[in-house]
Amino acid sequence: AQSVTQLDSHVSVSEGTPVLLRCNYSSSYSPSLFWYVQHPNKGLQLLLKYTSAATLVKGINGFEAEFKKSETSFHLTKPSAHMSDAAEYFCVVSANPNNFNKFYFGSGTKLNVKP
């Protein structure tokens, strides 16, 4: 079975401080993992993806995530938060049973950035 747990529903940081959004996954298959961002009243935009290559993945806007198989984690980080990072972030695991690329979404983490 596949599932994703985002450990924090809300995270609040000050502008210029580091961001850590936590994600744990469970998968019966070798997973692909993604982080998507959703700004208010917008669709979802891909931030970064892990597909069994390098375990440290760099994405857009200075975000990165590290795949840790032993910890079944894929936490999202950014060294310095910007006001424009305020949004909701979704961790997604993709499993490929029966040759269908199915996505499983976490429940989301809302990031608030304080001036």
Place this chain on the structure above:
Amino acid sequence: DAGITQSPRHKVTETGTPVTLRCHQTENHRYMYWYRQDPGHGLRLIHYSYGVKDTDKGEVSDGYSVSRSKTEDFLLTLESATSSQTSVYFCAISEQLNSYEQYFGPGTRLTVT
């Protein structure tokens, strides 16, 4: 941005009425998906399509049907809308089987009163 549009963007309807949401893509991608987004649940898959006239159920398909008569269009129908179907609906596309990304449309906010 991937060429995905959804219509309508907002709709208010009454319980018991039929509703059809449209997803249109200009990318010629084979796979198309309908999700619903509800607070605390992330996105949940309703139905998906792996080709023209080829569709299958997702995890929350009850009360929904879909059709895909052309590569570019994927329709989601609520035969008789209920208040529990009040949600934001997202369409997504992906290029091929081993293309892992899905690209999302802007969403349709549906309110059933």
